[in-house]
Amino acid sequence: MLPEEYPISLQSNGILLSEQLLDCCATHRVSVAVSLDGPAEVHDRFRLTHAGGGTFAQVMAGITQLQAHPAASFLNAGLLAVIDPTSDPAEVYHFFKTVGAPSVDFLYRDGNHSKLPEGKATFNSLEYGQWMAELLAVYAADPAPLPIRVIDDMLKVLLGGSVSKEGLGVTDFGILIIDTDGTLMKNDTLKSTYNGADQFTRPVNIRETDLLTFLASAEFASYRAMQQPTSAKCLACPQLHVCGGGMLLHRWHDANGFDNESIYCADQLHLIGAMRQLLYTYQLV
Numbered sequence: 142m143l144p145e146e147y148p149i150s151l152q153s154n155g156i157l158l159s160e161q162l163l164d165c166c167a168t169h170r171v172s173v174a175v176s177l178d179g180p181a182e183v184h185d186r187f188r189l190t191h192a193g194g195g196t197f198a199q200v201m202a203g204i205t206q207l208q209a210h211p212a213a214s215f216l217n218a219g220l221l222a223v224i225d226p227t228s229d230p231a232e233v234y235h236f237f238k239t240v241g242a243p244s245v246d247f248l249y250r251d252g253n254h255s256k257l258p259e260g261k262a263t264f265n266s267l268e269y270g271q272w273m274a275e276l277l278a279v280y281a282a283d284p285a286p287l288p289i290r291v292i293d294d295m296l297k298v299l300l301g302g303s304v305s306k307e308g309l310g311v312t313d314f315g316i317l318i319i320d321t322d323g324t325l326m327k328n329d330t331l332k333s334t335y336n337g338a339d340q341f342t343r344p345v346n347i348r349e350t351d352l353l354t355f356l357a358s359a360e361f362a363s364y365r366a367m368q369q370p371t372s373a374k375c376l377a378c379p380q381l382h383v384c385g386g387g388m389l390l391h392r393w394h395d396a397n398g399f400d401n402e403s404i405y406c407a408d409q410l411h412l413i414g415a416m417r418q419l420l421y422t423y424q425l426v
């Protein structure tokens with residue numbers, strides 16, 4: 142079995158990246174993506190140390206170390222940014238271009254129907270969708286763009302292709318997290334819904350379990366099935382093939398669990414509309 146068939150990637154906040162860790166990742170073909178939300182004033186708004194200070198300088202030092210590693214061309218898997226809808230998307234995008242990462246991905250902030258995401262006023266408000274639509278415009282106008290995974294995936298689907306990662310489209314992704322102590326966990330983003338949402342019924346550890354046996358288990362199958370949208374609104378939605386009903390955590394409501402459209406439904410519809418308009422302008426649809 143080649144490592145390329147089952148790529149392993151480590152998501153890091155960048156602070157504890159060391160030469161020794163990067164050597165280990167290079168040896169075992171584990172790529173490293175770093176979480177960075179934008180320039181210092183954007184990143185340090187939410188990403189704080191236990192003492193309350195911003196982590197921007199430490200993250201940038203980690204990225205510099207990653208980029209200087211002899212195996213950087215393999216190791217450097219790009220950036221992951223959580224959107225702050227109060228920031229300027231053009232400023233954030235152009236900052237990321239200066240960092241020298243091969244790509245960037247953007248995530249909607251954690252939140253659900255019972256606990257609205259920070260920066261989103263109501264279910265129907267468009268703060269995140271408008272931010273993404275502005276980012277799309279900047280991206281499309283750039284003659285040498287920095288690849289943005291989420292935008293590329295959505296455009297690909299609109300042009301008849303398929304997505305490369307969870308949270309969009311209707312491709313079935315089986316996401317399993319291996320915690321640092323070896324415990325097998327569900328998608329860690331589910332932690333934001335209810336206590337224990339990211340845990341399987343009984344603790345399973347990679348040191349005691351055959352991974353392929355667990356992947357074939359009924360428990361994994363039922364967790365995997367949860368990622369498919371079930372809400373009547375999504376199943377009847379003409380944009381389901383692009384949006385996919387959003388990430389599971391964003392569908393949560395304390396009253397009825399995950400059987401809902403994404404809390405970012407209006408934002409997604411706004412962004413998909415902007416994408417269709419863009420493709421129409423370029424006479425691609």
Ligand code: SF4
Nearest residue numbers: 375378384386403406
């Ligand atoms: S979340 Fe909204 S836009 Fe997305 S598939 Fe469901 S109804 Fe459609």
